[in-house]
Amino acid sequence: MFDTIVIGNDLSSLIAAVTSGLSGKRTALLREGHIPSFYSESGYTFDIDPFPWTGFGQNEFVRQFLTAVDSALIEEHLIHPLDPSLQVLFPNHRINITNTKEGCLKEFKREFGDEIGAIESLYETLEQKNDVLSNILNKGFYHRPNSVRDIARFTGYAPALVWHRLSLSRSFKTFHKNIKMQRFIDALTLLFSNISVDTANAFVRAYALTPLFREQFYFTGGRHTLTDKLTSIFSESGGFLFEGCSIVRLQVEETVTIELAMKDENRTMNSRSVIVSEKWEKLKTLLFTDKRFSRMNRRYNAIGKPLHPFTLHVGVSDKGLPEQMGEHVIIVSEEDKTMTNGNLLFVEMSSRSDPFRAPLGKRAASISVFLDESPLRLSNAELQEMSYGMLENIQSHIPFFKENIDHLNIEKSIDISRQYQEVICRKYSNNRSSILGISPLSSATPVHNVFLTGGMVFAGLGFIGEILSGIDAAKFVIGG
Known part of the structure; x- marks a missing residue:
């Protein structure tokens, strides 16, 4: 028993x-x-889950939990902060999310000079609400109340939560006419939460933007x-x-x-x-x-109906990549379209200094999209067409990418993407109020x-x- x-x-x-x-x-x-x-092939190693893992900074939740499980579980020499922690590419725009507020605002000013005042205001609001979001975790308010005691605790804090939510909503609404900034927020919401963009409220969006304040990490090997x-x-x-x-x-x-x-x-x-x-x-x-x-x-x-991940595994020569290309890159192909079915690409790239994931002078790239239909329901031909479209999209932002592909097994990527639907989170619609x-x-x-x-x-x-x-x-x- x-x-x-x-x-x-x-x-x-x-x-x-x-x-x-x-x-x-x-x-x-x-x-x-x-x-x-x-998944390993031709000297390249790819994580089955290619999406960012958060919470590994000093005194952050995931690191504290794993250290409590086993103090030797996180080997400090094998995990290091990314800088930039994330790059977001639009047609004619590139934003590097750095590890400092000054660096981030400098990037925003370069790309969105006319909107920098509103962006600085949003940044300050998010900084102020960061403690609120931390309290949600520390006090367990993320739970749905399951007892009278839970309901009483939540009810006492509810007025403050409503006020903070309204404050965040007002900040986000200042960008309703700026399509690029909207898409930037949408992209991070899709990547760093498991709620679909169209049903994510102000708290979810604010939480998804915490990479603006907290380090993201790379795991060697x-x-x-x-x-x-x-x-x-x-x-x-x-x-x-x-x-x-x-x-x-x-x-x-x-x-x-x-x-x-x-x-x-x-x-x-x-x-x-x-x-x-x-x-x-x-x-x-x-x-x-x-x-x-x-x-x-x-x-x-x-x-x-959720959005389903699909990943293409590519080995590429580093000489064909921009020198400043980081390990985590979001590519938004068309700003006036939704983030699904190939319009948003997330590229997880092995580090140039990682000898375990790619041969010398090469890098392992996991290119992911979110689909309206599960890969389990789509035919091989449909997923092959999607794969070719993903490569064309990345080529339009990284001009020599396709010419420098060293390894590509589309059939294997399709097989893995079907298998990992029980492993990787989908993006859910939260229609409950x-x-x-x-x-x-x-x-x-x-x-x-x-x-x-x-x-x-x-x-x-x-x-x-x-x-x-x-x-x-x-x-x-x-x-x-």
């Missing part, structure tokens, strides 16, 4: 399993299929080294890891019964509780068909021993929300 079983391939599920296991609970982590944490270490910590601390299995039945009563089909045997497992990733492909068929989850299923369906607009769905469910984790739970907090949702679900099990 396990204390809890965690089902999921994503980072949130791993965090939930590690948190539960280190608390002394007998914990199993079930990962269906064989989804690797990285790839971030998969960190998740692989976490997996090892889970196993070495007494956790049970089952990979490549298939869950054929999930029954929830006073205890949880799970039937697994494995390579060499079938197995039945019992647990006092279960934590399930919202990305698990069998969530609706094996769990939400239970009538006790009918209301939660309606909420899940009401969240709306709330003050914060951060949490479309709660970790708690109508059944006392079933809990959810995953990026949807605290979607407005982006990557940090993924970590929090794992911790949050585990705390329900632990009782803390």
Whole structure:
């Protein structure tokens, strides 16, 4: 009998399993299929998750959590701040997000001289609200209230939150006639939150702009080294890891019964509780068909159609890249179009000084877009056409990119992008009305021993929300 079983391939599920296991609970982590944490070919190594990880600065939440798990988990010589932390490219405009306020404002003044007064005002407002956003994390206001005590705490702070939200909304509205600045804010909202741009409120947008104030980091060798270490910590601390299995039945009563089909045997497992990733492909068929989850299923369906990531993995000669090109680059191809279906590209690039991810003189580039349809639903021909369009878009901003491609396996990239839909967060529509607009769905469910984790739970907090949702679900099990 396990204390809890965690089902999921994503980072949130791993965090939930590690948190539960280190608390002394007998914990199993079930990962269906064989989804690797990285992809290597022709001397290039690509993280399966190419999107930015936040919260690794000194005294920031993710670093503090990981250090508490294992003080040696973050090897200081393998993680270093990026400068610029992000580059945003428009037709005829380039903005470098530096690690200083003065540097950022200098960039904005160069590109948006006529609007610099309004931009400085927005920057000051965001700086002032930074403490408010930190309090949301520190005081747990990102939760949906699940008890009378929670409601009382939130109600007492609600008037202040409403005032801060209105203040932020007024600041953002000053740019309603500046399409480039609007698209800049939209681009960061899409990248640093898991809420779609059209449903992101002022708090979500403000939180997504925190890279303007906080360092972003590069992980030498790839971030998969960190998740692989976490997996090892889970196993070495007494956790049970089952990979490549298939869950054929999930029954929830006073205890949880799970039937697994494995390579060499079938197995039945019992647990006092279960934590399930919202990305698990069998969530609706094996769990939400239970009538006790009918209301939660309606909420899940009401969240709306998400945007799905698709990534192209490219090896490129460094000689064909601009000398000032950083490791994290957003490219907006057409300012008057939405950020989906190839108009926004996010390029994650290996560092020139990283010997583990690319041969000497080369760089590994993960080029990602967000699609209205899942790669699982699109044909190979449609995704190949999208891939060629992505290369044309990047070529229009980086003129010698295509000529210097050293490695490209579109078929493999399509296969990986289909696999990683259970790993990487989609961008969700948050149609539910709330003050914060951060949490479309709660970790708690109508059944006392079933809990959810995953990026949807605290979607407005982006990557940090993924970590929090794992911790949050585990705390329900632990009782803390």
